Amino acid sequence: MTRVAVVGIGHSRFGRRTDVNIGELAFESIKQAIDDAGVERRDIGNVVVGSAGGWYEESLPAVVVGEYAGLSGAGTMRVEAACASGSAAVKAAYNSILSGETEVAMAVGVEKMTEVDSPTSVELIGRAGSYTWEFENYGMTFPAYYALYAVAHMNQFGTTQEDLARVSVKAHRYGASNPLAHFQKEITLEKAMGSQMVAWPLKLYDACPLSDGSATVVLASEEAAKKLTDTPVWIRGVGYSSDTANLSRRGNYVGLRAAVEAAARAYAMAKVSPKDIDVATAHDCFTIAELMAYEDLGFCKKGEGAKMIREGETELGGRIPVNLDGGLKAKGHPIGATGVSMAVEITKQLRGEAGRHQAQIKKGLGLTHNIGGTGHYAYVTVYSRD
């Protein structure tokens, strides 16, 4: 079986991008990724577009983006795994190379969330779960779903609102020097703690923003990668899993079963363990999600996520640095773009191109943890320098 590597990366500025439409936004990262990879567009056999959609005008983003970037004619599809659509796109592109169908494939993650007003965006995300039983009569929102987990985690393990705020402070610290981040400003613990409540006990600063953005990776087979680049970053393990649509059917509210299973599968495939990982991105759509990610990924024991953030273990220079690009919280979370953005960040880290936020790479291993919905989908991917 061939190995598959990331050979090109591209990333748009994330934020409120009223200056560009969906095609223009995708183009920004596609062009960078093609240039970075040094491939010809005609050699890309499969273009997979990760986008949840619904908040922008185009119903068929894959063909709209393909036409705009001159990729029409390639095999293409749009994939959806909610906020993990980007990782699903990487997985689909990866599979098309593994199957021998093509030597080079592309995963584009793109989302345009600010063309509709914010209450409508809140509505569209709130409907993502079980519409009939948890939205129609009860108006659940994305922060509210995660708040159910936060309350249970706080009650069971003594995690505090201040612990959650610390995750936000960390995200903003790294976002402040990421020129592509939605928010590029440091914040204080007091500011996070004093922000408006959106779904008790989660506040505005516990929540990622509604963002526009795109990210692209070009993937290649081992043979093609060796011709294209001296710094391939290999996909060593991909694990994915899912959980029930209805939150009422979950076994507990202190972790995401899908994430635990996805991580176990990714570690097994890559033949590595959590302690081998040099640097990671975790899906911090809400601060509580990052703490649960530490636990679900096995970076610490269940219930000890808060201890990791209190002790700075996930800071730059800590035991396992997490979200050195600012994470979803500060970098922004254009739903479909996020998973691909994570792949871009880990590729930069493993290439040694992360600048001020370069983690120390000892074993040459990085990990992305990308969750769709409220643990409805989970994708964990292990990347390797060697």
Added chain:
Amino acid sequence: MSEAPALHSRRPLTLRFDIPISRTHEFWDSLRAGRFVTTKCSKCGNVSFPPQSDCSKCMGSEFHWVDLGQDATLVTYTQVMTVPASFSAEGSYTVAIAEFRGGVKVLAWLEGVRAEDATSGMKLKVEARTRSDGSPYYVFVPA
């Protein structure tokens, strides 16, 4: 900072779904009569909530209705402060997941107690409610 030039679309889209409930309408009929029921698989005995006409455990399609009673225990909760567009008339509301005897869990609004004053393990009762248009729903209240 002025807004960037935009083509303000003139073709608004309103979506209203007619969701089939032919196979599970007894849930809503019972609720109107003040009973909280759900489906139990006649083959393997799996009790489902939400109710479903096909069993997700054994894939059997024979089922009967069982009464879940009124009593439930609070598992987790939140208070929704920033509400979706279609709930803008509701103000803020508390949502809870509570567990019935036998382990079935249900998500619904929790009335009569603010999230900050709630505690997990609190005893609750499920009650039927009717909206102004006559449509039934259910809420939890402190027992």
